[in-house]
Amino acid sequence: MDALDGNAIGGLLHDVFGAEMTNATGVCAHCGTHGLLAECVVYIGGPGAVVRCRNCSGVLMVLVTVREVTCVDLMGLAGLS
Amino acid sequence: MARAALRRRLTWRTGTVIATGAETPRTRTIELDVPDWEGHRAGQHVDVRLTAEDGYRAERAYSIASAPGEPVAITVERLDDGEVSPYLVDELREGDELELRGPIGGYFVWGPEDGGPLLLVAGGSGVVPLRAMLRHRHRTGSEIPARLLYSSRSLDDVIYRAELDACEVVYTLTRERPPAWTGYARRVDVDLLREVAWPAEENPLAFVCGPTSFVEAAAAGLVELGYPPARVKTERFGATGGQ
Amino acid sequence: MTPISRGFRGRRRPADADASRIPPGQYATDDFPVLSAGPTPHTPLDEWTFSIVAGGDRKTWSWDEFRALPSETVTRDVHCVTRWSKLDTTWEGVSVDTLLAEVGSDAAFVLAFCDGGYTTNLPVEDVTDGKAWVAFDYGGEPLDPEHGGPARLLVPHLYFWKSAKWVRGLELRDEDEPGFWETYGYHMYGDPWLEQRYAGD
Numbered sequence: 203m204d205a206l207d208g209n210a211i212g213g214l215l216h217d218v219f220g221a222e223m224t225n226a227t228g229v230c231a232h233c234g235t236h237g238l239l240a241e242c243v244v245y246i247g248g249p250g251a252v253v254r255c256r257n258c259s260g261v262l263m264v265l266v267t268v269r270e271v272t273c274v275d276l277m278g279l280a281g282l283s
Numbered sequence: 284m285a286r287a288a289l290r291r292r293l294t295w296r297t298g299t300v301i302a303t304g305a306e307t308p309r310t311r312t313i314e315l316d317v318p319d320w321e322g323h324r325a326g327q328h329v330d331v332r333l334t335a336e337d338g339y340r341a342e343r344a345y346s347i348a349s350a351p352g353e354p355v356a357i358t359v360e361r362l363d364d365g366e367v368s369p370y371l372v373d374e375l376r377e378g379d380e381l382e383l384r385g386p387i388g389g390y391f392v393w394g395p396e397d398g399g400p401l402l403l404v405a406g407g408s409g410v411v412p413l414r415a416m417l418r419h420r421h422r423t424g425s426e427i428p429a430r431l432l433y434s435s436r437s438l439d440d441v442i443y444r445a446e447l448d449a450c451e452v453v454y455t456l457t458r459e460r461p462p463a464w465t466g467y468a469r470r471v472d473v474d475l476l477r478e479v480a481w482p483a484e485e486n487p488l489a490f491v492c493g494p495t496s497f498v499e500a501a502a503a504g505l506v507e508l509g510y511p512p513a514r515v516k517t518e519r520f521g522a523t524g525g526q
Numbered sequence: 527m528t529p530i531s532r533g534f535r536g537r538r539r540p541a542d543a544d545a546s547r548i549p550p551g552q553y554a555t556d557d558f559p560v561l562s563a564g565p566t567p568h569t570p571l572d573e574w575t576f577s578i579v580a581g582g583d584r585k586t587w588s589w590d591e592f593r594a595l596p597s598e599t600v601t602r603d604v605h606c607v608t609r610w611s612k613l614d615t616t617w618e619g620v621s622v623d624t625l626l627a628e629v630g631s632d633a634a635f636v637l638a639f640c641d642g643g644y645t646t647n648l649p650v651e652d653v654t655d656g657k658a659w660v661a662f663d664y665g666g667e668p669l670d671p672e673h674g675g676p677a678r679l680l681v682p683h684l685y686f687w688k689s690a691k692w693v694r695g696l697e698l699r700d701e702d703e704p705g706f707w708e709t710y711g712y713h714m715y716g717d718p719w720l721e722q723r724y725a726g727d
Contacts, residue, residue, distance in 0.1 A: 204495035205565070209518045210344055212387040213330040216293040222389040240390035241517065248561035249607055249687060249707045259565055261643070266710035268724045273710050297529050333531040339551075341536055364557065366537050380529040 208239040211251050214265055215239065218272050229281035232260030293384050295332060298355065300379045306358060306442045310408060311372045312348055314356040315381060323347050325419035326392040326412045326490065326518075329357065329385030333367055343367045344520075346411040346492075347386065350418035351394075355383075358442060360408040391490065391518045395420065399427035399488050400481045404471065404501045406434045406493020409520065413492060414443050417450055432479050434471050434497065438464075453479050471497065473504035483509030488516075495519040537610070544613055547603055549718040552611040559610055560672045563706065567641035567671070567692050574676055576660065577695035580631040586695075587625075589676070593662070595620045600659065602682035604689070605718035617680055619661030622653040622696070633698035637705060638679050641692040646679075646705035647714065648688055650698070653681060660693060685716040685723070 208215070208224050215223035224240035235257040242262060243254040250266035255278070262278040276282065298315035305311050328346045349356040361372040375381065393401065393416045401420070403413040410433055420429055431452040435441045437459035455467035455475065467475060481487040489510055491501045498519045505515050537553045548554055571589040578585045587595070599618045605611045637647050652658065661680040662669055669675035674691030681688045687707050708714055713722040721727055 204519070204521045205562075206495060206519045206521055207517065209328070209388060209391055210520070212328065213293060213344065213384055216387060217384070220292055222387075224388050224390040238390060240388075243565075245563050247559075247608065248563055249712055250563075250710055252563040254564060261564070264710060266707070266712075268711040275710065295528075333534045333536075334528050335534050335536055336530055339536045341534075370531070370534050374533050379532060381531075382529060 205243045205245055205254075207244055208242045208253065210244050210246060211253070211265065212240075214251065214267075214272065218265065218274055227281075227283055228262055228279050230255040230258060230260060230262060231278045231280040233258035234280070293387070295382050295384045297380050297382055300375060300377050300381060301354065302377060303375065307440055309372070309440065310358055310360045310442050312356050312358045313371060313375060313381070314349070314354050315383070317355050317383070320355060321386075322351055323355065323386035324351060324388075324392040324394060325415040327386040327388045327415075328412065329355065329383045329387060331357070331367070331371070332382045332384075333370060334382065341367050344387070346518075346520075347415055348411045350415055350422050352422065353418070355385075358408065358411045358414075391492070391516050393419070393488070393490060395423050395425040395427060397488060399429060400485055401427055401429040402480050402487045402489040402505075403429065403431040404434075404476075404489065404491040404493075404505075405431065406471070406497030406501070407436070407440070408442065409491075409493030409497070409518070410442055410447075411492075412518065413490060414446070416490065417447075421450075428481070430479070430481065432471065432476075434493070471501045471504070473507050476501065476504040476508055480505060480508060480510075486514070488514050490516045490518075492518040492520070495521055547613055548611050549605055550721055552605055552609050552718065555610045555612055557610075558612060558615075558673065559606070559608075561606070561608060562672075562691075563644060564642045569641050569676070569692070571676060575694065576625070576677070578625055578629045578698065579695060580629045580633060580698040583629055583631075585625075585628045592620065592660075592677075595624055597621075597662075598659065600680075602680070604682050604686050606686040607712070607716070607718075607723050611718075615682075616665055617659065617661040618663035619659030619677070619680055621656060622658040622660065622679075623656065625660065625696070626650075626654060626698075629698070631698045633700055635699045635702045636696040637699055637703050638688075638690040638693050639695050639697060640690050641694055644690055644692070644706050646688050646690050647703055647708055648681060648684070649702070649715070652684065652715075653679075653696070657681065657683060683717075685713075685718050687712065688716055 212224045245252045253263045264275045298317035301316045302314040332342045345357040348358040359371040362368045574589045576587045601616045603613045658681040662677045679690045679693045
């Protein structure tokens, strides 16, 4: 499976955050890179969605939907705006 | 676009299929009537959800093929081993209901206010959101120069061909060519882009959509030609859910 | 109300002779889907090691030492929580019994750790007595990196996320520590026959 990008989870992000998020900028807590969520590397198709930094491939966030409730872990984001 | 309109939860709603039409042997455009559709921007997508009788669900994202102001339409390519696309291409009929949420996305979107010149680079069915941009440009009477580079397996696989032939379009056919084909017949790379893309000095705005490897090669090529990364917008798609 | 998609059945096929081998909610596939949470690591074999960690003790094998251990060829059905099942997959690997025999421990759980940072947790009794392997060969060929090569854990009686790709070792623990997907609500045990997909199932 090829990695996709943040556009692929635009609907899920909008649902979770209540706003369009693909144009939001995330700051990677691992390497400090600023990047648009649309341009992050996204792995989907498995148990959840894993969003990684395009520069260092560190995990920025994980989204898992269990029984229609989505759990979001922003563990690798030093900032989001 | 009103800021307030964006601050809402994205809910699932039900559209009704008002028309379907084959574009190529593998692709079909599905036009939907979605009550209270607030309108969309060129380049946005919708998430589509199918529910089986036993409650099993599958969800996929599809780019909107129609221009702002037109009814919502998606163009779906049948992936032979797919779960959702064969249903949408082969089973869904006029009058059926289809659950969807959207419009989605604020990054891979274009309007005349964003300027150009516009370079659109499509790999296969990655042409769908770019077609929405071209239609939008046409319908708004925009004079912004726009050029489409479209990589397709064969001429028969080219989606919207009649419509695109009226635009400034360059095809490259990677697998099969008609006998007298004089156009490009290779994968999109920096050399092909150097011949086709607007020069970086014109400060073009590029949108690249296709499979992941295609997008990465094309975007890297444009950056190598001097396009600032921020002027190269990318959208990758691929089969998901166990392809 | 959610409309039913007329005629949509997902990937499920009509019941066939092997229906009794397909757990509830699963469909059989001949493909071998690739699902990943990150980029495929490519650790050179001369840098690859496998470790059993128990308290302060650590037993480590190089690739050559690992491959010199006795191995077994097994044919098993595997079941992914994303609902595909693949029957009669054939693997060659080193039994986890063989690896654990090198380290004395009465720990009740293991946490598998991998290249790329992935982890998953299992009870020791589910990786011993011939129930789990560190597999390096699939279908008679070296395990493809996409599928977890050079070596992945194989625990076929649990959902396949427990069969960690690119595994580099097992940490023995007294307490059951959730791994990567388990932290986000996936089941701590993951029995496909009981449909233990999520915590609470």
